[in-house]
Amino acid sequence: MAGLNLNDDAPMDVIPEEPVKPPAAIEKLIEEAKATLIAQENGEKRSLSMVVVGHVDAGKSTMMGRLLYELGRMDEKKRVANERGSAKVGKSSFSWAWELDGTQEERERGITMDIALQTLNTPHRVITILDAPGHRDFIPNMISGASQADSALLVVDAAVGEFEAGFERGGQTREHLLLVRSLGVTQVIVAVNKLDQVEWSKSRYDEICNLLKPFLAQSGFHPTKTQFVPVAAMEGINLSQPPPAASPLHSWYKGPTLVDLLDALEPPTRDINAPLRFPISNVFKGATSGIAVSGRVCGGIIVPGERLRIVPGDESAVVKAIDSDGDSLPWAGAGSNVNVTLTGVDPISLNVGSVLCREGQTVPLVSSFTAKIIVFDIQIPITAGTSVELFHHSRDVPASISRLISVLDRSNGSVIKNKPRVLTKNMSAEVEVSLRSSTYSGPASRALPIPLEPFSVNKEMGRILIRRGGETIGAGVVLELLT
Amino acid sequence: MKLINKHIEKDGSGHVTVCPEDDEDMWHLYNLIQEGDRVRAPAIRRIQNVSTTGTVDSRRIRLHLTLAVARVTWSPSAAPGADSGAANGAAGAAPAASATVEVSGRVAEENQHVKLGAFHTLDIEANKNVRIEKDAGGWDSVALARVEESCVPGRGAEVAAIVCGEGTAIFCLLSEHMTVVLQRLEVPVPRKISNQSSAHEKGLARFYQNLYTSFLRHVPYSSPSLRAIVIASPGWVRDAVFDFIMAEASRTSNKALLTARNKFIKVHVNSPHVHSLVEALKSPEIASQMKETKFAREGLMLDKFFKMLASDEMRAWYGPDHVALAADRGAIGTLLISDELFRSSDAATRKKFVGIVEDVKQKGGEVLIFSSMHESGQQLNQLTGIAAILTFPLDVEVVEAEEREAREEEERRKAEEGEAVEAS
Ligand SMILES: Nc1nc2c(ncn2[C@@H]2O[C@H](COP(=O)(O)OP(=O)(O)OP(=O)(O)O)[C@@H](O)[C@H]2O)c(=O)[nH]1
Numbered sequence: 086m087a088g089l090n091l092n093d094d095a096p097m098d099v100i101p102e103e104p105v106k107p108p109a110a111i112e113k114l115i116e117e118a119k120a121t122l123i124a125q126e127n128g129e130k131r132s133l134s135m136v137v138v139g140h141v142d143a144g145k146s147t148m149m150g151r152l153l154y155e156l157g158r159m160d161e162k163k164r165v166a167n168e169r170g171s172a173k174v175g176k177s178s179f180s181w182a183w184e185l186d187g188t189q190e191e192r193e194r195g196i197t198m199d200i201a202l203q204t205l206n207t208p209h210r211v212i213t214i215l216d217a218p219g220h221r222d223f224i225p226n227m228i229s230g231a232s233q234a235d236s237a238l239l240v241v242d243a244a245v246g247e248f249e250a251g252f253e254r255g256g257q258t259r260e261h262l263l264l265v266r267s268l269g270v271t272q273v274i275v276a277v278n279k280l281d282q283v284e285w286s287k288s289r290y291d292e293i294c295n296l297l298k299p300f301l302a303q304s305g306f307h308p309t310k311t312q313f314v315p316v317a318a319m320e321g322i323n324l325s326q327p328p329p330a331a332s333p334l335h336s337w338y339k340g341p342t343l344v345d346l347l348d349a350l351e352p353p354t355r356d357i358n359a360p361l362r363f364p365i366s367n368v369f370k371g372a373t374s375g376i377a378v379s380g381r382v383c384g385g386i387i388v389p390g391e392r393l394r395i396v397p398g399d400e401s402a403v404v405k406a407i408d409s410d411g412d413s414l415p416w417a418g419a420g421s422n423v424n425v426t427l428t429g430v431d432p433i434s435l436n437v438g439s440v441l442c443r444e445g446q447t448v449p450l451v452s453s454f455t456a457k458i459i460v461f462d463i464q465i466p467i468t469a470g471t472s473v474e475l476f477h478h479s480r481d482v483p484a485s486i487s488r489l490i491s492v493l494d495r496s497n498g499s500v501i502k503n504k505p506r507v508l509t510k511n512m513s514a515e516v517e518v519s520l521r522s523s524t525y526s527g528p529a530s531r532a533l534p535i536p537l538e539p540f541s542v543n544k545e546m547g548r549i550l551i552r553r554g555g556e557t558i559g560a561g562v563v564l565e566l567l568t
Numbered sequence: 569m570k571l572i573n574k575h576i577e578k579d580g581s582g583h584v585t586v587c588p589e590d591d592e593d594m595w596h597l598y599n600l601i602q603e604g605d606r607v608r609a610p611a612i613r614r615i616q617n618v619s620t621t622g623t624v625d626s627r628r629i630r631l632h633l634t635l636a637v638a639r640v641t642w643s644p645s646a647a648p649g650a651d652s653g654a655a656n657g658a659a660g661a662a663p664a665a666s667a668t669v670e671v672s673g674r675v676a677e678e679n680q681h682v683k684l685g686a687f688h689t690l691d692i693e694a695n696k697n698v699r700i701e702k703d704a705g706g707w708d709s710v711a712l713a714r715v716e717e718s719c720v721p722g723r724g725a726e727v728a729a730i731v732c733g734e735g736t737a738i739f740c741l742l743s744e745h746m747t748v749v750l751q752r753l754e755v756p757v758p759r760k761i762s763n764q765s766s767a768h769e770k771g772l773a774r775f776y777q778n779l780y781t782s783f784l785r786h787v788p789y790s791s792p793s794l795r796a797i798v799i800a801s802p803g804w805v806r807d808a809v810f811d812f813i814m815a816e817a818s819r820t821s822n823k824a825l826l827t828a829r830n831k832f833i834k835v836h837v838n839s840p841h842v843h844s845l846v847e848a849l850k851s852p853e854i855a856s857q858m859k860e861t862k863f864a865r866e867g868l869m870l871d872k873f874f875k876m877l878a879s880d881e882m883r884a885w886y887g888p889d890h891v892a893l894a895a896d897r898g899a900i901g902t903l904l905i906s907d908e909l910f911r912s913s914d915a916a917t918r919k920k921f922v923g924i925v926e927d928v929k930q931k932g933g934e935v936l937i938f939s940s941m942h943e944s945g946q947q948l949n950q951l952t953g954i955a956a957i958l959t960f961p962l963d964v965e966v967v968e969a970e971e972r973e974a975r976e977e978e979e980r981r982k983a984e985e986g987e988a989v990e991a992s
């Protein structure tokens with residue numbers, strides 16, 4: 086990753102195992118970290134993370150590229166390089182998006198395929214942004230990003246027909262909103278983009294806000310935590326600066342800019358006293374030595390020098406260094422999105438979906454559990470035995486809804502019906518979920534248990550999503566671990 | 569499978585002798601042989617001879633044994649390279665792995681070497697005759713249909729399928745009754761890291777290279793019985809995979825592979841997991857070409873059931889008890905039933921399901937027995953193994969209530985009769 090001491094060219098094969106710090110030193114470091122974190126909670130500059138979501142081509146990456154430039158995270162040289170490069174392949178309209186769409190295929194196709202992680206500095210916030218793909222085939226990656234965020238920016242395309250395409254059934258505007266809400270995000274900023282395409286029409290802007298508001302409320306976003314802002318990402322209107330007097334937007338919009346809204350986002354409460362949980366979302370070669378993993382600290386504090394367990398498995402690794410977007414950190418607390426360089430470990434034992442834990446406080450492994458779920462707007466009802474994909478952080482595994490336990494009242498949670506035959510749309514229910522292993526001929530896919538915790542123990546480790554046939558059919562929280 | 573001999577009495581007792589040839593035949597045998605049958609097949613047994621001088625001489629001999637079956641077990645073929653990563657993906661050729669059926673029980677016919685009642689376990693061998701004898705009622709319509717189906721000469725179409733995602737590929741071979749997972753390939757591909765993408769691209773390049781090696785090793789692309797090679801994936805991985813395979817074929821002048829070009833079918837699926845096979849096989853590209861194959865029919869039928877569940881819940885029933893009720897009322901238009909249900913060790917249970925099948929057929933309904941060796945069959949198994957599409961809507965709860973009332977009525981009547989008898 087950029088910034089992992091790229092200029093240090095120590096040979097790869099000499100990886101001295103990092104000396105493990107004595108427990109007392111670790112405890113001391115954790116205490117220091119806690120004190121600093123508490124001080125930061127009341128400080129000037131607070132940090133949080135935000136996932137950028139919305140239907141394909143809404144302008145998410147363009148907006149983020151433009152913001153990075155306006156806020157000084159992308160220099161002029163880089164901007165010119167992106168402009169030239171994209172023009173050369175006949176994709177100049179994606180010049181801003183190139184900053185985030187880094188892979189060859191993304192650039193060729195003009196489509197974001199996986200999460201890009203960047204950091205934005207606003208006057209009072211340090212915001213980790215996770216730019217998500219809008220294409221429906223890459224929702225697994227979007228989920229991986231959303232599960233690492235505490236707030237969301239929804240980008241919608243104001244152009245006639247485009248907003249509608251994203252908002253109708255099967256469009257990602259709806260699915261993304263439901264997904265981020267189900268993953269615990271409660272505050273959302275809606276950027277109504279491409280207003281240049283609709284002659285800066287106020288009535289179109291109002292129309293879109295009015296269509297979205299009821300859906301947002303219905304999906305569980307409180308109106309006070311939902312903000313709307315009119316923008317045009319390509320031209321950079323109303324992102325970090327209010328619309329200039331010459332802009333038609335100036336005549337009817339006097340509200341906050343996008344950056345004003347970002348600057349007022351509420352940072353999450355951090356559970357730094359919980360046992361350490363670090364679900365891995367990416368594994369790659371460290372720039373200098375060792376192997377690096379990225380992810381979000383979902384409880385506790387991670388410090389260099391400690392030997393951590395990798396769950397599942399019997400392996401452990403020593404934390405060599407921690408960094409965030411290139412800046413090396415003395416430690417990282419719950420809620421931070423960081424890269425962790427590990428040594429003394431065979432890369433084979435590190436997988437996306439594994440969780441780093443402290444010895445003696447490891448996360449449980451399960452292959453079946455009960456959950457309380459909300460059924461989404463589905464057409465085909467859920468039967469006992471429905472084959473699904475279970476999503477938990479950055480991992481998705483084949484599973485089945487092995488038992489329909491009861492249908493619950495959505496408002497008070499009381500049981501309406503036991504052992505229902507099917508679950509239909511918008512129901513709330515308690516179900517049993519089991520990981521699936523296939524038993525037909527050939528090497529059986531081992532249904533390896535996955536690390537999971539009840540929601541009552543660790544909220545971030547206890548949320549699940551359920552998909553079938555490329556559609557999210559339900560979301561919920563883990564109640565009880567069975568086997 | 570070759571049918572050697574068949575002799576069935578009117579009462580459903582009798583014997584059938586067949587000669588299994590491949591894995592699929594083993595699967596048929598596993599489904600045909602039930603507890604309580606007598607099976608005669610070649611076996612190997614250790615024999616001890618005590619000579620006149622008292623020395624014990626032990627040797628293994630080949631002989632034919634007839635066993636009273638106490639247990640039948642199935643082990644699917646264990647293809648090599650279960651989880652081969654970049655390191656071991658390219659090593660070694662595939663040994664011929666095959667499925668086995670193990671039959672154990674007591675020896676039921678005295679033999680010069682083995683005493684009656686001695687316990688024995690034998691592996692059914694390919695290309696050797698096996699004789700299955702059942703008691704009265706044993707050769708029911710479902711068993712006979714399977715004998716017939718399995719002995720149709722000529723192998724059915726085979727299809728190879730590769731379900732892939734970025735860094736994962738599952739190689740499968742589908743025949744009429746079974747899906748064999750040949751290999752699960754996993755090559756770690758680092759995910760994109762902001763604006764430095766070379767690690768991702770290098771990982772992908774390694775993945776395609778490994779995938780190609782596995783392809784050559786596992787997919788019998790030049791075999792005439794291989795009808796199609798399906799590449800299924802979300803996103804655009806399938807295009808990249810296909811292009812890579814074809815580019816390598818040209819580069820290495822692999823004529824056979826180049827001529828197989830038109831066997832390839834690229835299909836979009838929603839997930840890179842093996843259960844996407846069902847989705848791939850019911851896609852229009854494939855269903856139109858292979859609608860007569862068992863796996864395509866199973867996939868389409870399961871789909872039809874779920875669609876009915878969505879449009880008219882009262883016409884889509886599942887679960888043994890509910891389906892039996894629907895059958896009683898002559899409401900079943902299409903019955904979906906898994907072969908697993910007929911393998912019950914309890915004869916009465918099997919009889920019940922055979923009864924439902926016969927009943928539905930007799931009333932003009934359609935019956936499809938799913939193979940548990942296909943993903944569609946596995947999904948039906950999860951759904952209790954039995955489901956039905958009804959010809960007219962019926963409310964499960966109303967029917968259950970009616971049944972309950974009828975039962976109570978019956979009991980009341982019996983009780984009254986009982987009182988009447990006592991009183992008289
Ligand atoms: N006219 C106009 N076009 C815009 C604006 N913002 C973005 N676009 C164009 O919309 C297209 C898609 O932009 P992206 O930034 O790639 O959209 P995205 O939401 O990141 O797309 P995915 O990540 O693939 O879902 C590009 O051609 C942009 O130039 C805008 O404000 N006005």
Ligand SMILES: [Mg+2]
Nearest residue numbers: 145146196197
């Ligand atoms: Mg994008």
